[in-house]
Amino acid sequence: MANMPPESVYRDPQTGTLIRLRGLYPSLKTALRKVADVILRQPEMAIYASVNEVAAVATVSEATVMRFCRILGFKGFQDFKIALAREMVIPSPRFYEEVGGEGEDEVATVRKVFQTNGVALQDTLEILEIEAMKEAAQLLLTARQIMVVGVGGSGPAVTYAGNRFLLLGLKAYMCTDFYLMLMAASMLSRQDVVLAISNLGTTREIVETAGIAREKMARVICITNNSLSPLARMSNPVLVTASREVTLPEEAVASLICQIAILDALFALIGQAQGEKSRETLNGMGKVMVKAGVMREPAE
Secondary structure, three states: OOOOOOHOOOOOOOOOOOHHHHHHHHHHHHHHHHHHHHHHHOOHHHOOOOHHOOOHHHHOOOOOOHHHHHOOOOOOOHHHHHHHHHHHHHOOOOOOOOOOOOOHHHHHHHHHHHHHHHHHHHHHHHHHHHHHHHHHHHHHOOOOOOEEEEOOHHHHHHHHHHHHHHHOOEEEEEEEHHHHHHHHOOOOOOOEEEEEOOOOOOOOHHHHHHHHHHHOEEEEEEEEEEOOOOOHOOOOOEEEEEOOOOOOOOOHHHHHHHHHHHHHHHHHHHHHHHHHHHHHHHHHHHHHHHOOOOOOOOOO
């Protein structure tokens, strides 16, 4: 499977321009970051400026600005400006302030957490490619086996995914330990699928596991916040989340919520494709649990 060039990361770049830019920002090189900094700080200026004016403000060449536009998925600077102008017509509120600041009351803290997570979900839906979701669901549905991998803050999403795949009757196993990932990846084949979950897309354990999976000709699907990350470059399809972290103790709260939302959407698509089979699977599991005494008989 060939690597996707940066220019083809997005098939529909007309929405969520600034959201996507924030997600891929960590992977931009120095010159491109200068352009990104100008756009993020002064998006209104960029709408009315010419390519050479943006280049001058960012202290880069006009070619760098054009390259920046192509990385975002646009044919040129004019297309980029049109999309940006559409986004700026009705600016939506963003709640990315620091949570729990000095002098902040408890009500404000709680509201900010909920608002930040809600905005992250809305932003993710705005940039999520439905065709990529459909392709991912089909790959998971037809896979011989599914290997779900992730570490650190993405670990809970891995466990959640594995449990939900089991409910759909799919053969899946979860790996959050690097040694187990390597051993499992070494036994993959072209009939298998790896679902890699990593917010930054740069975690060594996940990137190396995905690399082994590709060597074994398995398909790699990833859920990440960074569409230019090493993990994204070796995955197809790429399911992109949009979140900024609340400054709670270093925990990826908003990104985890977005990961779970994407997983739930995938499960819904798979269950829809399975039709009656998914209901039969759940009924069969229910009968086993009732017989074992861990679940009551459903009421008629």
